[in-house]
Amino acid sequence: MDPNSILLSPQSRTCSHLTEPCMARERSPCPQELGRNSPFPWGQVPIDAVWLGDEHVQAKRARVETIVRGMCLSPSPLAPSDAPARNSPCCLEKARERKRKQSLPRQQGSLKPGPAQDGGNRKGGPRVREQLHLLRRQLRHLQAHILQAAEPRGTAQGPDGTDKGKGPLSVKQRNGCGSGPWIMNSDHHQGSSKDLSGAEKHRVSEDKYQSEEARFLSSRAQALLKTLRKELMGAVSQAVDSVLQKVLLDPPGCLAQLGQDCQGLEVPEDKTKPSPPGGGAYKGPFALTALPRRAQTQAGVPVGNLPLAKPLDSPRYPISPPMISKSYQGPPVNCPLTVPSHIQGNQILSHLLGHGPSSHWNGGPPQDSSSPNHSESALPSWETAKLRPAVWSQQQCPLPFTSTRLESLPLLPSMKMEQGGLRAVSEALPFSSVHISEGLNPGHLKKAKLMFFFTRYPSSNLLKAYFPDVQFNRCTTSQMIKWFSNFREFYYIQMEKYARQAISDGVTNPQMLVVLRDSELFRALNMHYNKGNDFEVPDCFLEISSLTLQEFFRAVSAGKDSDPSWKKPIYKIISKLDSNIPETFKSSSCPQ
DNA sequence: GTGTCACCTG
DNA sequence: CAGGTGACAC
Numbered sequence: 269m270d271p272n273s274i275l276l277s278p279q280s281r282t283c284s285h286l287t288e289p290c291m292a293r294e295r296s297p298c299p300q301e302l303g304r305n306s307p308f309p310w311g312q313v314p315i316d317a318v319w320l321g322d323e324h325v326q327a328k329r330a331r332v333e334t335i336v337r338g339m340c341l342s343p344s345p346l347a348p349s350d351a352p353a354r355n356s357p358c359c360l361e362k363a364r365e366r367k368r369k370q371s372l373p374r375q376q377g378s379l380k381p382g383p384a385q386d387g388g389n390r391k392g393g394p395r396v397r398e399q400l401h402l403l404r405r406q407l408r409h410l411q412a413h414i415l416q417a418a419e420p421r422g423t424a425q426g427p428d429g430t431d432k433g434k435g436p437l438s439v440k441q442r443n444g445c446g447s448g449p450w451i452m453n454s455d456h457h458q459g460s461s462k463d464l465s466g467a468e469k470h471r472v473s474e475d476k477y478q479s480e481e482a483r484f485l486s487s488r489a490q491a492l493l494k495t496l497r498k499e500l501m502g503a504v505s506q507a508v509d510s511v512l513q514k515v516l517l518d519p520p521g522c523l524a525q526l527g528q529d530c531q532g533l534e535v536p537e538d539k540t541k542p543s544p545p546g547g548g549a550y551k552g553p554f555a556l557t558a559l560p561r562r563a564q565t566q567a568g569v570p571v572g573n574l575p576l577a578k579p580l581d582s583p584r585y586p587i588s589p590p591m592i593s594k595s596y597q598g599p600p601v602n603c604p605l606t607v608p609s610h611i612q613g614n615q616i617l618s619h620l621l622g623h624g625p626s627s628h629w630n631g632g633p634p635q636d637s638s639s640p641n642h643s644e645s646a647l648p649s650w651e652t653a654k655l656r657p658a659v660w661s662q663q664q665c666p667l668p669f670t671s672t673r674l675e676s677l678p679l680l681p682s683m684k685m686e687q688g689g690l691r692a693v694s695e696a697l698p699f700s701s702v703h704i705s706e707g708l709n710p711g712h713l714k715k716a717k718l719m720f721f722f723t724r725y726p727s728s729n730l731l732k733a734y735f736p737d738v739q740f741n742r743c744t745t746s747q748m749i750k751w752f753s754n755f756r757e758f759y760y761i762q763m764e765k766y767a768r769q770a771i772s773d774g775v776t777n778p779q780m781l782v783v784l785r786d787s788e789l790f791r792a793l794n795m796h797y798n799k800g801n802d803f804e805v806p807d808c809f810l811e812i813s814s815l816t817l818q819e820f821f822r823a824v825s826a827g828k829d830s831d832p833s834w835k836k837p838i839y840k841i842i843s844k845l846d847s848n849i850p851e852t853f854k855s856s857s858c859p860q
Numbered sequence: 861g862t863g864t865c866a867c868c869t870g
Numbered sequence: 871c872a873g874g875t876g877a878c879a880c
Binding site for chain 2: 745746749753757760
């Protein structure tokens with residue numbers, strides 16, 4: 269889902285709360301000596317006191333050192349020169365802090381898109397912010413002082429001097445820095461070279477050094493300031509770029525994972541090549557990695573097999589109209605085949621806000637009525653439908669929803685969401701106020717049963733994501749997994765039972781086997797998983813059921829049931845056909 | 861060793 | 871639906 273996905277990557281998180289400290293990320297010129305020689309630990313420079321005092325030269329040195337060390341702290345994994353710098357206690361500590369920051373969100377799976385705020389809420393966050401503020405203040409002070417010092421004397425461009433002991437940085441140190449951008453990669457590079465050459469001259473006269481030091485410092489500081497500005501701009505623009513990149517590139521991935529409450533929302537382009545309907549033969553279990561997708565327009569109007577959409581009106585299917593009647597109800601209620609981009613965008617927002625895009629619960633959004641054909645099929649529900657001895661269709665024309673057509677239909681896009689994505693999405697939802705229960709209650713069981721309509725093989729991570737009010741431990745996790753195991757058991761027993769019944773009834777074509785809402789098999793399943801009938805079973809479940817039934821039919825017909833493990837291929841097929849569960853299931857309350 | 865699965869049983 | 875069991879995968 270990675271979802272990846274809506275999921276703010278560690279990158280974006282890092283840049284969110286390290287926007288300024290990472291200004292020098294790209295280049296890591298941190299000189300070796302800097303960390304060791306600095307008398308001031310990080311963030312302990314008495315700024316105001318120093319600036320008010322007489323020894324402003326020393327203060328400047330300390331300040332510049334602090335700034336440079338701040339730049340040194342920025343991670344630069346690519347720069348080898350960073351390695352020795354990390355040996356300093358200061359840098360080591362910061363490295364540990366970075367490690368904590370990188371690992372913590374991942375463990376917690378936090379998705380909070382908030383930029384700097386969330387960093388402040390974590391361990392080490394306040395410190396980073398504090399250092400950030402300190403750096404800013406230092407920068408402001410430096411700027412003010414430079415302006416103050418430079419204005420009366422004009423731009424300090426003359427020969428500047430320094431001293432190993434008194435200068436902000438010794439010549440050796442600066443040389444050690446090489447062409448470190450923190451001071452020399454700006455347009456002042458030439459001036460800096462002059463500084464270096466001038467430094468030797470100044471050893472001759474201490475007085476001259478004393479008098480010119482201020483100007484040198486101003487020049488140096490100005491260069492430093494410009495460099496800092498440059499780095500700042502670079503870092504900020506880089507952060508913006510990365511965030512924008514995230515936003516612009518990730519949404520499709522997020523949508524691919526989050527926008528599909530049911531399988532097949534978005535058809536991959538390379539898998540949309542339709543093969544002739546009914547042209548292929550059943551090619552074995554593993555050819556059926558796709559679900560039958562009804563050919564529909566984006567608006568949800570079936571473009572193919574139209575007669576089936578209005579079976580009662582069609583003279584072509586006089587036999588068993590009730591069975592055909594609900595074969596096509598228009599687009600699956602919550603399983604649109606395609607989603608316009610603007611809807612996807614809204615879905616993203618919806619997900620971000622913790623609201624599901626659709627609801628399966630009765631009384632949910634009027635999405636049901638909006639589907640064209642669904643409103644037409646004001647036909648008796650499965651309760652009122654007459655009991656049927658079997659579920660298979662007797663019509664001569666095979667239903668379009670057959671395994672032979674499966675091959676030509678797009679692969680199920682969903683399968684299972686990335687676990688991390690699920691986790692992250694679930695944790696992004698505002699369930700902080702939900703009461704976490706230690707054990708599982710009947711409401712959880714009911715919800716799990718309804719979830720079975722979408723997923724037959726949920727992973728433990730998925731369960732954790734969709735039961736935010738459950739304190740998962742080994743016991744509850746295994747119990748819930750056991751639930752689904754029991755669900756599957758009942759499901760497969762029913763499938764086998766009806767498949768054998770169809771065979772005994774003389775059905776030869778598995779394509780005749782379709783689970784409809786008024787079929788007996790569906791009634792049994794619905795009675796088991798949706799006893800109160802307060803949930804509208806998604807069409808995708810009917811499709812999966814039909815496919816399962818057909819697979820059992822084929823296996824038994826081929827006499828494969830003599831093999832003790834004859835069901836395993838079927839299990840494997842079905843296990844790949846899990847749909848994404850609607851976001852509404854992430855609500856802690858049991859659907860009503 | 862742990863987790864998950866299907867299967868069986870009550 | 872839960873408990874138990876054996877098989878399997880990591």
